[in-house]
Amino acid sequence: MEAHAAAAQHHGPPIAHQSSRVNASVLGMFLFIASEIMLFGAFFTAYFFVRVVNGIAWPPPQFNLPVFVAGVNTAILVTSSFTMHWALTSIKRGNRIGLQAGLLLTFLMGLVFLLTQAREYSRVGFAPHDGAFGTIFYCLTGLHGAHVFVGLSILLFMTIRSFRGHFSADHHHGVEIAGIYWHFVDVMWIVVYTTIYIL
Amino acid sequence: MTATALPIQHEPLEHHGPPAPPRGPRRLLYPGFLRAAWMAALFFGIGCAIVVLCRWWGGWHPIWKGEIIVLVGGLVAAPIGFLSGIGSFDYWARYAIGAPTVPEDHSGHGAYSWRDYLRVNTDHKVIGMQYLTTTIFFFLAGGLLAMLVRAELAKPGMQFFNNQTYNGLFSVHASLMIFLFVIPAFAGLANFVVPLMLGAPDMAFPRLNALSFWLLPIAGIMMLSSFFVPGMGVQWAGASSIMTALNFLVTIITMRAPGMTFWRMPLLVWANFTTSLLVVIATPFIAGSQFFVMFDRVMHTSFFDTAGGGYPLGYQHIFWFYSHPAVYIMMLPGFGIASEVISAMSRKPIFGYRLMALSLLAILVLGFSVWAHHMFVSGMAPWLRVPMMITTLLIAVPTGVKVFSWLATMWEGKIDFSTPMLWALGFVSMFVIGGLSGIYLGAVPIDIHVSDTYFVVAHIHYVLFGGSLFTIFAGIYYWFPKMTGRMYSEKLGKLHFWLTFIGFNATFFPMHLIGVEGMPRRVSDYDPRFAHWNMFISIASPVAGNDARMAGVLAAARVQLRRDSADRRRPVRIRRSGRAPRHSRRCPRARAHRGTGGGRLMRLRLTVVR
Structure with a gap:
C-alpha cells in the first residue's frame, strides 16, 4: 500500500535503474567539461599557429602585459577554489553556515576577478584588432571570462538557494556540480595565465 | 500481462492532458509561441541596449553599429528570448532562484494531439x-x-x-x-x-x-x-x-x-x-x-x-x-x-x-x-x-x-x-x-x-x-x-x-x-x-x-x-510505452x-x- 502511495506521489517517468556508480548529473558535468576543454583547445590551436608556427614576438615590443596584476588576480581565483571546496565539505557535514559563507566568498572573489579583468582590458593599451597578438590575448582571456561569467551565474543561483535553506548533508548535488565547474574554470585560468602572460 | 505497467494506464484521463492555457492577458505569460514572440523581441531589445551601453561606456563610435547589433541582439539574445518564451528554461529558472519547482507532471509526457508537438x-x-x-x-x-x-x-x-x-x-x-x-x-x-x-x-x-x-x-x-x-x-x-x-x-x-x-x-x-x-x-x-x-x-x-x-x-x-x-x-x-x-x-x-x-x-x-x-x-x-x-x-x-x-x-x-x-x-x-x-x-x-x-x-x-x-x-x-x-x-x-x-x-x-x-x-x-x-x-x-x-x-x-x-474511433495517441503496430x-x-x-x-x- 505504501509503495502504491509512493507511486501515486511520484511524477514523471518511472525511476530508472542506476547502471553505473557514477551519478548522472556528475557524469554529465564531466562530459560537458570535456567538450569545453576542446573549445579551449580550438582557441589554443589558434594560439599555437600564431605564436609557434608564425613565430610572432610575444608580446610585441610596443605592448606590455600586466603580469603582476594578473598574477594577483590568479591568486584570487585559486583561493576561490579553496573556499568553494570549504563550502562543499561544510554542507557534507551539515554545516549550513559554512556553506553560505563559502559560497558567498567564492562568488565575491570570482566577481573581483572578473572586474579586475575588465579593468585590465580598458588599460592594457591594445585592442582585438591590433594584430594577431591582440586577437589571441582578447579571445583567450575573453573566452575564459565568459566561462567565469557562467560560473558566477551558477554560483549566484546556488548562493540564493543556500540562503533559502535548500541544501542539506544528504542533498547537496547542486553545490557539488557547481563546484566541479568552478574548479574547471580555475584550472583553465592557470593554463591561460601561463601560456599568455608568463611563457 | 505484467502488472508493473498498469498504474500508468489506469490513471484518470483528465490527469494526462496538459493544463489548459489561461484566458485573457495572463495567456501572455503561459509558455508557448505567444510568449516566445514577445520575449524574443524583449531580449533583442536587451541585447541592443547592452551593445549600445558598452559602446557608449567604452567611447567607441559609432554607438549604433549595425553588424554588432545584428550579432548580439539578433543572433544571440533573440534566440535565447525565444527559448525562454517557449518554456525551455521555466523549470531551471524556478530551480535557480530556489522557488518551488512545478513537479514534472505527466503533461510534459506523451502527445495527445498535434498541438503537443508544438510545445516544449x-x-x-x-x-x-x-x-x-x-x-x-x-x-x-x-x-x-x-x-x-x-x-x-x-x-x-x-x-x-x-x-x-x-x-x-x-x-x-x-x-x-x-x-x-x-x-x-x-x-x-x-x-x-x-x-x-x-x-x-x-x-x-x-x-x-x-x-x-x-x-x-x-x-x-x-x-x-x-x-x-x-x-x-x-x-x-x-x-x-x-x-x-x-x-x-x-x-x-x-x-x-x-x-x-x-x-x-x-x-x-x-x-x-x-x-x-x-x-x-x-x-x-x-x-x-x-x-x-x-x-x-x-x-x-x-x-x-x-x-x-x-x-x-x-x-x-x-x-x-x-x-x-x-x-x-x-x-x-x-x-x-x-x-x-x-x-x-x-x-x-x-x-x-x-x-x-x-x-x-x-x-x-x-x-x-x-x-x-x-x-x-x-x-x-x-x-x-x-x-x-x-x-x-x-x-x-x-x-x-x-x-x-x-x-x-x-x-x-x-x-x-x-x-x-x-x-x-x-x-x-x-x-x-x-x-x-x-x-x-x-x-x-x-x-x-x-x-x-x-x-x-x-x-x-x-x-x-x-x-x-x-x-x-x-x-x-x-x-x-x-x-x-x-x-x-x-x-x-x-x-x-x-x-x-x-x-x-x-x-x-x-x-x-x-x-x-x-x-x-x-x-x-x-x-x-x-x-x-x-x-x-x-x-x-x-x-x-x-x-x-x-x-x-x-x-x-x-x-x-x-x-x-475509423470504426474503432480511437484518437491518435502515442502512449508512454509505445503502441503496438496493429496493421x-x-x-x-x-x-x-x-x-x-x-x-x-x-x-x-x-x-x-x-
Whole structure:
C-alpha cells in the first residue's frame, strides 16, 4: 500500500535503474567539461599557429602585459577554489553556515576577478584588432571570462538557494556540480595565465 | 500481462492532458509561441541596449553599429528570448532562484494531439518525432536548393544565378543537409529508439533533450536566411548536437536496465555511443572555427589575416579537425541502423557482434588522426601527407569489417526484401562504392589529380546520400509502425526506394567520369565539353532528389489506415510505452538474442500495451 502511495506521489517517468556508480548529473558535468576543454583547445590551436608556427614576438615590443596584476588576480581565483571546496565539505557535514559563507566568498572573489579583468582590458593599451597578438590575448582571456561569467551565474543561483535553506548533508548535488565547474574554470585560468602572460 | 505497467494506464484521463492555457492577458505569460514572440523581441531589445551601453561606456563610435547589433541582439539574445518564451528554461529558472519547482507532471509526457508537438515536451518519443518532422522539412528545403544548383549547371554559361548566389546555394545546401538533416535525423531516430532498447524510462536529462530540439529550428532558420543576413546557424546546431550527445552518453552509461551490460547492448546503441563521444569531443572545434571567422569579419581580429600576423591555413586545420570526425558522426548511427535492419530482416543475429562494436571504437579513434587528408593540396607541411594517407587507408579496415559482417549476417539467412531491407541493402552497396572512391582520394597522388573536381562531389554523395540518407530512410521505414501505430504502404515504399536508387546512381555516377576528366567543383560555369553529361545529370537529379515522395508515402499510410481503423474511433495517441503496430503483417519483430537484449524488453512493453 505504501509503495502504491509512493507511486501515486511520484511524477514523471518511472525511476530508472542506476547502471553505473557514477551519478548522472556528475557524469554529465564531466562530459560537458570535456567538450569545453576542446573549445579551449580550438582557441589554443589558434594560439599555437600564431605564436609557434608564425613565430610572432610575444608580446610585441610596443605592448606590455600586466603580469603582476594578473598574477594577483590568479591568486584570487585559486583561493576561490579553496573556499568553494570549504563550502562543499561544510554542507557534507551539515554545516549550513559554512556553506553560505563559502559560497558567498567564492562568488565575491570570482566577481573581483572578473572586474579586475575588465579593468585590465580598458588599460592594457591594445585592442582585438591590433594584430594577431591582440586577437589571441582578447579571445583567450575573453573566452575564459565568459566561462567565469557562467560560473558566477551558477554560483549566484546556488548562493540564493543556500540562503533559502535548500541544501542539506544528504542533498547537496547542486553545490557539488557547481563546484566541479568552478574548479574547471580555475584550472583553465592557470593554463591561460601561463601560456599568455608568463611563457 | 505484467502488472508493473498498469498504474500508468489506469490513471484518470483528465490527469494526462496538459493544463489548459489561461484566458485573457495572463495567456501572455503561459509558455508557448505567444510568449516566445514577445520575449524574443524583449531580449533583442536587451541585447541592443547592452551593445549600445558598452559602446557608449567604452567611447567607441559609432554607438549604433549595425553588424554588432545584428550579432548580439539578433543572433544571440533573440534566440535565447525565444527559448525562454517557449518554456525551455521555466523549470531551471524556478530551480535557480530556489522557488518551488512545478513537479514534472505527466503533461510534459506523451502527445495527445498535434498541438503537443508544438510545445516544449520532455518525452523522448515526442522529441524523436519532433526531430524527424523538423529534419524532413529542412531536408526538402536543402533538396530544393540542390535542384536550383542543378538547374544552373544544366548548360554551360550562366543561366539563372550570379556567382555569389550560386556559392550561397550550394553552401546552404550542404550546411542544411549536414546540420539540419543528417545529424539531427539520426538524433531523432536514436531519441525514439535508444531509451527503449536500453530499457530506460526516458533520456537522462529530458529537459535538456527538449532544449536541444528547440535549438534546431532556430539554427535552420538562421541558415536559410544566411542568403540575406549573417548567421550563427552552425554554432546553434553544434550546441544542439553537443547537448544531445551528452544526453545519450549519460543515458547509455547510467540508465541501462538490469542485465543490460555493455556487451549486450544492441549495435544501434553502440553506434550512438561512439557517435556521441565524437560529437562531444570534436564539435567544439567547428564552433571555434566559425567564431574565429566571425570575429575576423565583425571585430577585424587577425586569426586568419596575414597582415596582422594571422595564419590562414589554421582555418582549414581547425575546420577539418571537426569536419573529418563529422563524417563519422554522420555515418556511424547509420551503421547502427543497418546492423539492426539487416539482422532483423535476415532473421539472423548479427555476425561478429563484438567485432562490430570494436570496429566502431576503432573508427572513433582513427577518425581524429586523418583530418589533413582534406588538405593535400592546401600548401600545408608536406611531411604531414604520408602519415595522414596511412591513417586514412587504415580506416578501411574497421569499415571493411563492418561490411563483411553485414554480408555474413545475410549469408544463409531468410532474407525478407521489404522496404527497410531494400534501403539497408542499397546502403551497403552504395557505401562500398563511396568507400572505394574514398580510398582513391585518400591516396596522395590520385588526390592531387582529382582534388576539387566532381570526383570529390561524387564521393561525398555516395557516402552521404548513398550512405547516411539510405540508412535514415531504412530507419524511418523500419520504425514507422512502432512510432505511429500504422503501416506504410509496402508498394509505395518500394517504388520510393527504386526511384531514389536509380535516380541517385544516374545523378552521381557520371560525376566520377567528368571529375576524372577535370571538371572543377564549386563553380557555376564550366567547359562546354562537359555539357552532355551535365545535362544528363540535371535531368536525372529530380528523380533522386524529389524525396517529397517519402513524405507522400508516409502520409498515404496514415490516411489509408486511418480509414481502416475509423470504426474503432480511437484518437491518435502515442502512449508512454509505445503502441503496438496493429496493421502490419510484417512489422519488424523485436528480437531476443545476444546483442539485442533490448528486444525482449521492447516486446514486453508491446504486449503490455496491447
